[in-house]
Amino acid sequence: MEDQLKSNISEAIAAFNLNRVEILRLAFEEGGNQAVIEVEKEYDALRDAYYELMQKQLDQNNHLFNELITATNNEVDNLKESVNQLSMVNDIINLTSAVVNLIGRVLIVLAI
């Protein structure tokens, strides 16, 4: 329904523009500058309708994009957690080395 309406408006816009010079000339001859302004107002209303329909079509997907943003941000957090887990293994090994080194020094100091 919306698609059809938008398609009809698009056709009307294209038809107007293809004959724009002639339509505006006729309007000017009939009613001067004021008539040209009126015709252009009508045309702008058609353009506005096109944009409103397109906005509406895009808005229908907005909630999906919001859900996608939430899911994507959750995955960012999960990935950070995984990266931390991986780093933690190396950190633990490094810490263990430091502890073993410390024990070694203590043993040397105590001359055991």
Add this chain to the structure above:
Amino acid sequence: MNENQYFVELRSLQLNDEQRKKLSKIFKPNRMKNAIILFFVLLISSCTSSKIIELGGKAADKGTEVSQKGIDIYTTLSQQSDVDRYQQDKVKVLTHPNPIGMPLPATSPKGFPKQLSLRIKAFQSLLNVYKVFGLLTDKEYSNKTSDAVSALRDAYASISTLPDLPADVSALLPGVAGAIANNIQARKIKQHNLILFELTKAYLTLWNKEQPLWEDYIEQVYIRTYADALKGDLSNRYDPARVAEISKEPYNNNVIVLMYRLKERDDIINSSVLLKKQLNDFGKALSGLNKAHSEISKQRPDIQIAISTINSIENLLNQK
């Protein structure tokens, strides 16, 4: 070391029965054999893991580029509002039957700022995902583990009061640790790759759903409301002498304006074609990214398919 050699070496140690029994339990030749087998199994699976890590890294790079391209595409679409406003004002002046008496046109800008900012935000989130995924695919991770284990082994060995590690075990330790780290990393990459597959599928579905709308919008901005509006008899709006100044074409005044307008029309059409091509290439790149994730998710990913898919994304993103 074979079993016989092992027992000869074991007998050569001056141990009492109880000590020998304990040591035999710990260093049974079967255990040694199993450890070596385990090492080779780890080594083989580590090769596969390395491939997964490498492919994951490439996917992360391309994912970052595709996400950035998505942001660029939506930014370009948001700029069309100003382009459209200027073009509509220009059309109003050029097509007015009496431009001297007309007021200065002021077309109100029409666009989709709210809708586009939401979509830019979505691709910004996707970009963030790939940046962190890139950290997960760091190739140096297993080397860092090997280095850390080497340091641990050396620290242990430096304490003379502690019993020495068997030489074989000591030599294998960093490599085994590196291989284990490789496997853990590859497993995590696989897990997240599967999620990225689902995420890119959702992004692609939404993109495919909206691409015709954006193409129609470009058609509206460049063709229906601009190129078509300039098709009428407007030759008297142009000064042939001024056109001749800027044109290098060898035409006389009768045709030079028409030739100029022809070029102007072609430029408008080319702008529209170029924008639509960018949309189309982006859709294909997003689809390629999804396909790459799909391949990496498989139990036995085909490395060649994954690499050629990733390369095809690069080609699409580099095309103008």
